[in-house]
Amino acid sequence: MASLEGxxxxxxGAASGIGRACAQRFAAKGARVVLADIHTAPLEELAAALGQDQALAVTCDVTDAGQVQALITRTVAAFGGIDTGLFAAGTGGAGPVHQLESAVFDRVLKLNVYGVFYCLKHVAGQMISQGRGGSLIAIAxxxxxxxxxxLAAYTTSKAAVAMLMQNAALELGRHGIRANAIGPGLVETPLSASLWQHPGIREAFMAETPLxxxxxxxxxxxxxxxxxxxxSGFLTGQTIYLDGGQSLKKYPExxxxxGGG
Ligand SMILES: NC(=O)c1ccc[n+]([C@@H]2O[C@H](COP(=O)([O-])OP(=O)(O)OC[C@H]3O[C@@H](n4cnc5c(N)ncnc54)[C@H](O)[C@@H]3O)[C@@H](O)[C@H]2O)c1
Known part of the structure; x- marks a missing residue:
């Protein structure tokens, strides 16, 4: 697959799970990576492992637009620009819809939707000013x-992210900037670990996953x-479901x- 050299x-979300794996993969393919997360220690550990010429750790709360702006400024100061924005910071939040706390709904949308929006907005602005296109990728x-x-808060937030990326693709194509989302099914990370505590749930997911x-x-x-x-130079505005075929079946009940319902 393509080299990301240069x-x-x-x-x-680079401190854990999917964001961390993406950062490691990009670096392995030659990209210089800026690792952003609210958890500083694992970020610095990963940056040290990758080496200071190739990686920079920046503690950043993506729900704070000012911190996101500062993150872009530091990235450009360190490495001269941005070619790929990968937005993986995200969270869950459960509760039956008729009992769902507003605070939970707010927290999930603030991180999963506003967090992506702030990053998308500021990275896209930087890419436009560079005039060499770029690729924006959100983990929906x-x-x-x-x-x-x-999971109403979570599902609503992820549907919003998929549409945000489509809208971005529509508007940013004229600048050579592509915008896509990845829609994973269940991935083994600290976020999904809380699910495994429920006896039988793993089997229920597997039964709905053709692979x-x-x-x-x-x-x-x-x-x-x-x-x-x-x-993937001609691919934009898509959400690609990387789900072992689960979207062909249904979600477990x-x-x-x-409980609930
Ligand atoms: N694990 C799955 O099964 C799965 C499936 C589909 C989609 N996703 C999505 O993938 C993305 C990554 O999830 P994961 O499973 O790797 O989870 P994870 O918990 O392993 O990683 C999420 C990271 O986001 C960081 N983060 C949280 N709040 C932040 C904030 N305010 N600012 C900056 N960073 C913050 C966390 O510190 C953590 O390092 C999420 O958007 C999630 O919704 C996960």
């Missing part, structure tokens, strides 16, 4: 298209690499596992 990638979810019992397994973060990173590189 490019700069900004990755949010299978839940952008499949509702799930007890009969969940994904590893590196498999999401492989698709992100394709979207970042020139080989989750109220069975955590």
């Amino acid at each position: 490019t700069v990638a900004l990755v949010t 979810s299978l839940n952008a298209r499949q509702p799930a019992e007890g 009969g397994r969940y994904a590893q973060p590196a498999e999401v990173a492989a698709l992100a690499h394709f979207l970042a590189g020139d080989e 989750l109220f069975r596992f955590w």
Whole structure:
């Protein structure tokens, strides 16, 4: 797959799971990477492992537009520009829709939607000023298209991200900037670990997944690499469901596992 040599990638949620795997993959393919997250220690550890010529760790809360602006400024100062923006910082939040706390809904939308919006806005502005195009990639979810019992805040946020990327693609194509989303099914990360506590839930997900397994973060990173590189140069405005075929079936009935309804 395409070399990313000579490019700069900004990755949010880089301290863990999918964001971390994407940052590692981009770096392995030659990109210089800026690692952004609210958790400083694992970021600095990853940056040290990659080396200071290739990686910079920046502690940043992506729900704060000012911090995102400062992140872009630091990225450009360190590496001269941005070619790829990969937005993985995200969270979950559960509750039956008729009992869902507004605070939970706010928290999930603030991170999953506003967090992507602030990054998209400021990275796109930087890319336009550079005049050499770029690739914007958001980690949405299978839940952008499949509702799930007890996950209304999350599903709503991911549907919004998928549309945000389509709208960005529509507006930014004239600048040579592509915008796509990845919609993973279940991926083994700290975020999904809370699900595994419920006996039988793993089997329920597998039963609805034609490939009969969940994904590893590196498999999401492989698709992100394709979207970042020139080989996907005519691909924009899409949400690609990397879900082992689960979108062909249905979501497990989750109220069975955590009550509600
Ligand atoms: N794991 C899955 O099964 C799965 C499936 C579909 C989509 N996703 C999506 O993939 C993305 C990454 O999830 P993951 O599974 O790797 O989770 P994760 O918990 O392993 O990683 C998320 C990272 O985001 C960071 N983060 C949280 N709040 C932040 C903030 N305000 N500012 C900056 N960083 C912040 C966390 O510190 C963490 O490092 C999320 O958007 C998630 O919704 C995950």
